[in-house]
Amino acid sequence: MSDAAEQSRQRAGAEQDEGTSGEQLSGEPMSDDERRKRRRERRIAAYRSAQRVLARPGFLGTLRERLALLDEARALDLHDLDEQSDLYGDGIVEALEEKTAGLLGKEAAAFFPTGTMAQQVALRCWAGRTGDPTVALHALAHPEVHERNAFSQVSGLRPVRVTSEPRLPTAAEVREFDEPFGALMLELPLRDAGFVLPSWEELTELVAAARERDAVVHFDGARLWESTVHFDRTLEEIADLADSVYVSFYKSLDGFGGAALAGPKTLVDEAKAWRHRYGGSVFQQFPTALSALAGLERELPRLPEYVAHARVVAAALREGFAAAGVPWTRIHPEPPHTNDFQVWLPYDADVLAEAAVRQAEETKTLLFAQGWEAKGPGLACTEVYVRAAGLEWTAEDVKAAAAQFTARLTEEAGMAVSP
Numbered sequence: 001m002s003d004a005a006e007q008s009r010q011r012a013g014a015e016q017d018e019g020t021s022g023e024q025l026s027g028e029p030m031s032d033d034e035r036r037k038r039r040r041e042r043r044i045a046a047y048r049s050a051q052r053v054l055a056r057p058g059f060l061g062t063l064r065e066r067l068a069l070l071d072e073a074r075a076l077d078l079h080d081l082d083e084q085s086d087l088y089g090d091g092i093v094e095a096l097e098e099k100t101a102g103l104l105g106k107e108a109a110a111f112f113p114t115g116t117m118a119q120q121v122a123l124r125c126w127a128g129r130t131g132d133p134t135v136a137l138h139a140l141a142h143p144e145v146h147e148r149n150a151f152s153q154v155s156g157l158r159p160v161r162v163t164s165e166p167r168l169p170t171a172a173e174v175r176e177f178d179e180p181f182g183a184l185m186l187e188l189p190l191r192d193a194g195f196v197l198p199s200w201e202e203l204t205e206l207v208a209a210a211r212e213r214d215a216v217v218h219f220d221g222a223r224l225w226e227s228t229v230h231f232d233r234t235l236e237e238i239a240d241l242a243d244s245v246y247v248s249f250y251k252s253l254d255g256f257g258g259a260a261l262a263g264p265k266t267l268v269d270e271a272k273a274w275r276h277r278y279g280g281s282v283f284q285q286f287p288t289a290l291s292a293l294a295g296l297e298r299e300l301p302r303l304p305e306y307v308a309h310a311r312v313v314a315a316a317l318r319e320g321f322a323a324a325g326v327p328w329t330r331i332h333p334e335p336p337h338t339n340d341f342q343v344w345l346p347y348d349a350d351v352l353a354e355a356a357v358r359q360a361e362e363t364k365t366l367l368f369a370q371g372w373e374a375k376g377p378g379l380a381c382t383e384v385y386v387r388a389a390g391l392e393w394t395a396e397d398v399k400a401a402a403a404q405f406t407a408r409l410t411e412e413a414g415m416a417v418s419p
Contacts, residue, residue: 039353040371046360052401053366054313055387058254066256070287073294085286089272092289097260099296104245105236106262110271111289113280115222115259116147118246120155121274122261123183126216126244128270132182133157136174136210139164140192141185142220166193170202171209184210186242187220188227189338195223195383197337200231207241217241222248222259225300226338229307243267249288252303253295254387256288302388306339309393310386314341316395317384320402321345326409332381339386347413349373349380355409356382359401362408367401 047053047060058066074081079092086093093111101109112118127133135151137144139161143151151157162169162177168190186206189195198206210217219242221227224235231238239245244263249255261271275281314331321329330344345352349372360366372380393401 035350036353039357042361043353043357043369043371046357047366047369049364050360050366051364052389052393052397053369054390054393055369055385056389057385057387059250069254069256069291069294072298073290076294076297078293078297079290086284086289088281088283089275089285092286092293096289096292099293100247100260101262103235103296103300104239104247104262106239106245106264108265108268109260109262110268110275111285112259112261112275113257113282113285113288115142115220115246115248116150117275117278117280118259118261118271119143119185119218119220120150120157121271121278121280122218122244122246122263122267123151123157123185124155124274125267125270126183126218127157129267130182130214130216132180134179134181135159135183135185136162136169136177136181136215137185138162138169138187138190138193140166140190141187142191142222143185145192167196168198168202169206171205174206174209175212177213180213181215183216183218185218185220187222188224188238189340191223191340194332194342195336195338195340196333197227197230200233203231204241216243218243219245221245222251223338223340225252226303226307226340229304230337249292249295253292253299255291255295258285258288258292303339305391306386306388307336309391310339310341310384311335312395313384313386313390313393313398316398317343317402319395320399321406323399324403324406326406330381341384342381343368343384344375344379344381345409346378347380347409348378351412352380352382352409355405355412358408358412359405363404365401365404367398367405 044060058069079095083091085091089111097109097111101107123135133156135157137159144159151159160179160181162173168186174184189197207217219239224238224245224247227238228235239262244261244267246259246261249258261268314334314336318329318331326345328346332342332344352372356368368382370383372382374380
């Protein structure tokens with residue numbers, strides 16, 4: 001019996017013992033939520049033990065590994081560590097704000113503990129200036145999907161959806177929108193649509209259309225750091241299109257957390273007052289600020305390399321799945337606009353998730369580290385991130401991993417339909 005066959009036999013037995021077949025040891029049926037929770041735990045354990053992954057985001061590391069980032073920051077000599085630690089946003093936090101403003105070409109920047117808070121404050125301040133609390137945005141924008149209606153429930157803002165198409169709004173849609181708005185918020189890249197970006201020409205026309213309607217433009221730039229390759233522009237040139245910009249310090253830069261709002265000094269000064277009112281003036285934030293400075297020093301210069309290699313990985317996945325006989329595959333967008341992209345496959349999400357975990361457990365290679373989301377009967381997608389660890393993969397490595405994954409996927413699909 002081959003090793004793979006023996007592992008499959010052992011796994012089948014383990015399912016009966018551990019309840020992954022749908023029952024727990026007590027004989028009680030296992031809920032879908034419990035089954036997914038257990039698979040997620042397996043996936044994280046497999047990730048931690050995997051020898052090959054396309055990305056190793058810091059937030060999945062151990063506390064010891066995360067603390068090592070501070071040692072690395074100290075070695076990089078990013079800040080005078082003999083100065084007094086920060087209190088309520090001074091010291092190293094102010095240094096981070098100044099550096100961020102300089103990178104984005106803005107007059108000033110304010111540090112926030114979360115992007116959710118930063119964007120509410122930014123758009124609240126703009127509403128006070130324009131006299132209009134209406135914020136035009138995409139139906140898939142982060143505040144609409146992931147923030148529990150915070151704009152309206154907390155900040156008195158009125159979000160309206162310009163479009164729900166899986167792309168950024170067009171200039172025509174903004175010009176023809178049937179009600180007034182004070183601010184246009186653009187998420188760059190639009191994560192839930194597949195980390196998509198418009199072309200530079202489309203973006204400049206889109207911003208001009210908002211200006212024609214006397215609206216301010218705010219960029220939700222949580223991952224804006226990754227967009228320079230696609231736009232073929234510097235960060236400063238991109239940010240210059242907007243009146244204000246929010247950026248994250250952990251999504252692309254692997255910091256402990258935190259965000260910044262950059263824009264005119266008068267806006268930022270008011271934003272700091274609202275930061276205090278919202279509870280965002282934290283007593284001490286030097287670990288997060290230091291990790292953000294480390295990310296700007298270490299990760300920011302490497303992002304163009306990650307984006308370029310993501311395109312290699314994406315092309316190899318498509319070719320690998322075709323060679324392995326998968327009937328249909330979609331890489332979206334193709335080529336990727338950033339170092340993150342989606343993979344769509346014509347199988348149930350649970351089948352794909354189990355195949356991904358099995359591959360990692362059995363081969364120590366984790367091709368798909370994120371969960372799979374059902375998009376319809378027999379259709380699911382996942383996100384792929386390419387970071388420093390992914391640079392070690394050649395196109396042939398990716399194709400080989402796709403073949404390994406497909407072999408397990410075929411087994412899982414067969415088990416799912418067997419009586």
